[in-house]
Amino acid sequence: MHVKIGDVVARKSYQLDLLFRVIDLKTTASGEQIAILYGNEFRLIADAICDDLVVVDENEKNSRKQKEKEIIDQSYYLFRQDYQLLREKQEYYATSSYSHNEEFFHIPGRVLHVDGDPLYLQKCLSLYEKIGVPVNGVHVSETEMPQKIIELLDKYRPDILVVTGHDAYSKQKGNIDDLNAYRHSKHFVQTVLNARNKVPNLDQLVIFAGACQSHFESLIRAGANFASSPSRVNIHALDPVYIVAKISFTPFVERINVWDVLRNTLTREKGLGGVETKGVLRTGMPYRKHHNQ
Template sequence: MSIQLMDIVGRVSYNCDIMFRVTDIKEENGVKMVVLYGEDFRLVADAPYEDLIKVNPSERKRMSKESQSREEQSYILFRQDVELLKQKQEYEATDSYSNTSSYFQMPGRVLHIDGDSNYLKKCLTLYERVGVPVYGIHCNEKEMPNKISSLLDYYRPDILVITGHDAYSKSKGNKGDINAYRHSKHFVQTVREARKKIPHLDQLVIFAGACQSHFESLIQAGANFASSPSRVNIHALDPVYIVAKISFTPFVERINVWDVLRNTLTGEKGLGGIETKGVLRTGMPFHKPND
């Protein structure tokens, strides 16, 4: 059975542990090679054509169901966190419930720049579900450094997400060599350009990176949160859970890094960061438009 563009496949040599989407088929030195994008993980990989097998519909359905179950569990835990934050805010905004004045909240606005249009759509759906105001831009990883300045000027976000695909290649160098990574250097350059515009870590909160990205370089470049400390794969939706937590945390509070990571699908092996202020602001009174 021939493999074609956009087919869902697995790598036989890896026991088909991850579902991939075929994005390119090419020939290198007489060997047929395939470029793969992870369906649920922000991983890009090259594989020999002969090492691939199509994932049959029943197996694909099973793996998708397992992934959706993990995603739903993370969503439930996240909603519990947000509800506790809202209750705390209501208590403080109403002076321990003694003030009956109504109030309103302004969650932090997110600009999410993604190298994968399919992942971006999934993330935007989740942002909408949790109630985070967001602008989504699909942009090739290599073009991000040149476009970030104008995008920041136009959208003026509180939180910036820079993500897409990445991968570490042992054949290109050791894990400390940023040139051994497919897109880490582009993410780093993008963070640096963003910090030229807005240097303060609490005026623009940045998440950057994808699967196996060079975590240390991203943090040093100015990211508040990044992937991947242990060079593991991260789930496509992990950036959303991180920035949504920041979006709903009041600006007068500092966020414990573990509190941000605990409800992600990947955890501290794939994600990390530094102490950061929240960006939510509360105001009053609240008036309905027709009042």
């Protein structure tokens, strides 16, 4: 079957488990055509012989999209429940448990989301907006992230930094502990190291780093608060959003229990992990409404 750049495909050898976008085509010395693939919903990069690929029709795409939407809606529902509880608790503390009519304002943590994939970045930005997290999103290829991160931190001065894109572990390149056996883990690690050199305190800049199958331990050692992927599994495109939204809306006087953060994500503890971290939300009062004259 003729495969072209932009097609949505699945791999026969993997029982058509995941959908991918074809982002590039290469021909080997022996004349075999190889497709470079980006996961459609998961932050995975892969390559496959074109003969192993099936181009997915609109019906199949729509049916998978519908299943996907149900999973995302469930996560979003759980997140909203959590957020409601956080707000109620905040207001109780802010008024020292007395009832009165002053209104509050909340200043959630500002996010800088640096993503190697422009389509995933757009999906994430839509979800941040839906949840109400203040965010700046920048598309930077994974290999350029280490060089560009300081300039971006200076420009946006975020409370939370997300460094993500595509990654993959390849058995052919080395064992699971070898950073060189991963497509982009070393770039993510260097980006985190550079960011931590600038802001050493784990509570002053909260960092989420990694993508599908990324080298979790190296990212945590480099200074990330949260990272993927402890069991080297694929992580969902939107998982970083749920993690940082929880941090953004948790008061700065509270510690975040790692499990509380992971349980609303789509991949949970196999795909994501982290260290105890303080929230970054601040509450103020009184809130003055501006009346139009």
